[in-house]
Amino acid sequence: MARLAQTHGLTDVQQEILSTVRDFVDKEIIPVATELEHRDEYPQEIVDGLKELGVFGLMIPEEYGGLGESLLTYALCVEEIARGWMSVSGIINTHFIVAYMLKQHGTQEQKDTFLPRMAAGEVRGAFSMSEPALGSDVSAITSKAVKDGDEYVLNGQKMWLTNGGTSTLVAVLVRSDEGHPEGSAPHKSMTTFLVEKEPGFGEVRPGLTIPGKIDKMGYKGVDTTELIMDGLRIPANRVLGGVTGRGFYQMMDGVEVGRVNVAARGCGVAQRAFELGISYAQQRHTFGKPIAQHQAIQFKLAEMATKVEAAHAMMVNAARKKDSGERNDLEAGMAKYLASEYCKEVVEDAFRIHGGYGFSKEYEIERLYREAPMLLIGEGTAEIQKMIIGRRLLEEYRFQG
Numbered sequence: 001m002a003r004l005a006q007t008h009g010l011t012d013v014q015q016e017i018l019s020t021v022r023d024f025v026d027k028e029i030i031p032v033a034t035e036l037e038h039r040d041e042y043p044q045e046i047v048d049g050l051k052e053l054g055v056f057g058l059m060i061p062e063e064y065g066g067l068g069e070s071l072l073t074y075a076l077c078v079e080e081i082a083r084g085w086m087s088v089s090g091i092i093n094t095h096f097i098v099a100y101m102l103k104q105h106g107t108q109e110q111k112d113t114f115l116p117r118m119a120a121g122e123v124r125g126a127f128s129m130s131e132p133a134l135g136s137d138v139s140a141i142t143s144k145a146v147k148d149g150d151e152y153v154l155n156g157q158k159m160w161l162t163n164g165g166t167s168t169l170v171a172v173l174v175r176s177d178e179g180h181p182e183g184s185a186p187h188k189s190m191t192t193f194l195v196e197k198e199p200g201f202g203e204v205r206p207g208l209t210i211p212g213k214i215d216k217m218g219y220k221g222v223d224t225t226e227l228i229m230d231g232l233r234i235p236a237n238r239v240l241g242g243v244t245g246r247g248f249y250q251m252m253d254g255v256e257v258g259r260v261n262v263a264a265r266g267c268g269v270a271q272r273a274f275e276l277g278i279s280y281a282q283q284r285h286t287f288g289k290p291i292a293q294h295q296a297i298q299f300k301l302a303e304m305a306t307k308v309e310a311a312h313a314m315m316v317n318a319a320r321k322k323d324s325g326e327r328n329d330l331e332a333g334m335a336k337y338l339a340s341e342y343c344k345e346v347v348e349d350a351f352r353i354h355g356g357y358g359f360s361k362e363y364e365i366e367r368l369y370r371e372a373p374m375l376l377i378g379e380g381t382a383e384i385q386k387m388i389i390g391r392r393l394l395e396e397y398r399f400q401g
């Protein structure tokens with residue numbers, strides 16, 4: 001077992017789950033990841049294997065057929081999976097956020113309907129807040145739901161849905177001004193709808209179109225799409241929690257656990273970059289010795305390992321805080337910010353250690369170099385994390401003069 005990123009105080013069950021996932025990553029993901037990524041191919045066999053391991057139901061309560069595990073266990077599994085291939089952790093992440101939102105905010109009927117099938121990986125989740133004109137500023141959402149008898153009619157365009165094509169249940173955030181007159185706070189007139197659909201592209205349900213995959217720089221394999229609603233009719237019992245006007249808070253709750261998850265992905269990618277860097281540094285010779293014996297390279301390795309350790313510790317701290325039932329927005333924001341920045345830096349150092357070969361598609365670091373930037377953006381950019389951290393610090397350290 002590797003020396004870095006150890007987590008103390010895990011139970012036997014947690015250790016067993018982690019070692020099973022690590023084994024799966026080493027045998028089933030790492031050997032095929034780069035080839036699949038270069039072909040932008042959906043990793044169906046890997047997904048099927050993770051379904052069998054129960055990863056899609058890790059945090060879903062046992063009464064609904066899941067493993068009922070903690071956020072910490074989940075985040076540590078995500079770290080392992082991202083170490084193998086970040087796109088695979090992306091396939092699980094949106095599913096996990098939707099399952100978490102259902103568990104926390106769903107009506108009993110919604111939980112009974114969706115959670116058991118989500119635990120089995122039969123129903124797969126995606127979530128949709130972003131629109132073509134907005135991402136950070138969620139309060140500016142313009143997609144709209146209007147009540148019509150026992151249904152709502154949804155119109156508008158959404159952007160950047162991870163798993164938009166492969167999912168069968170999308171949590172969509174739209175404006176619903178029913179009961180919330182014009183001029184009321186924008187976040188109080190938003191509602192999350194649970195939209196069921198067929199997987200695939202084109203018209204996947206009357207009034208709902210998933211146009212196709214967005215071509216991306218990295219984070220390939222996993223599909224990222226737009227979503228177009230044109231007179232999409234959704235029954236009132238598919239309003240998350242049964243009451244309109246709560247969507248903004250429900251989504252922010254989901255994104256908060258999602259941030260721990262993105263931090264964990266940053267930790268996993270950084271660990272892999274470190275492994276690749278330290279291995280290459282002992283094989284490549286210049287000026288008569290392995291480059292690892294040049295102090296400049298050793299310093300790089302020292303900095304990389306220190307960043308891997310620090311990011312892991314902050315991610316674990318944020319997950320444990322949430323598991324203890326406490327508010328963790330400060331810790332999650334810090335962990336996401338630090339882990340994604342450090343990930344980018346560690347990957348770049350490993351790339352530099354590879355010299356010219358880092359630029360070749362034959363070397364795994366080339367893939368990591370294109371994947372790391374996504375973590376700077378997803379679940380809130382660095383600037384948004386710093387806004388959250390800054391606000392919370394001013395709450396905690398209010399001037400008493």
Ligand SMILES: Cc1cc2nc3c(=O)[nH]c(=O)nc-3n(C[C@H](O)[C@H](O)[C@H](O)COP(=O)(O)OP(=O)(O)OC[C@H]3O[C@@H](n4cnc5c(N)ncnc54)[C@H](O)[C@@H]3O)c2cc1C
Binds near residue numbers: 133162374378380
């Ligand atoms: C591959 C990928 C997958 C994604 N998956 C999903 C998904 O599944 N669901 C979903 O809903 N969204 C998803 N997103 C969207 C993602 O959440 C947004 O891209 C992100 O929140 C940033 O929004 P934006 O792109 O509109 O940038 P903008 O909000 O336009 O920001 C542009 C720049 O301005 C900065 N900025 C913005 N506001 C401020 C401010 N007040 N102060 C200082 N700086 C500011 C930002 O930090 C950024 O640097 C995904 C994005 C990508 C790239």
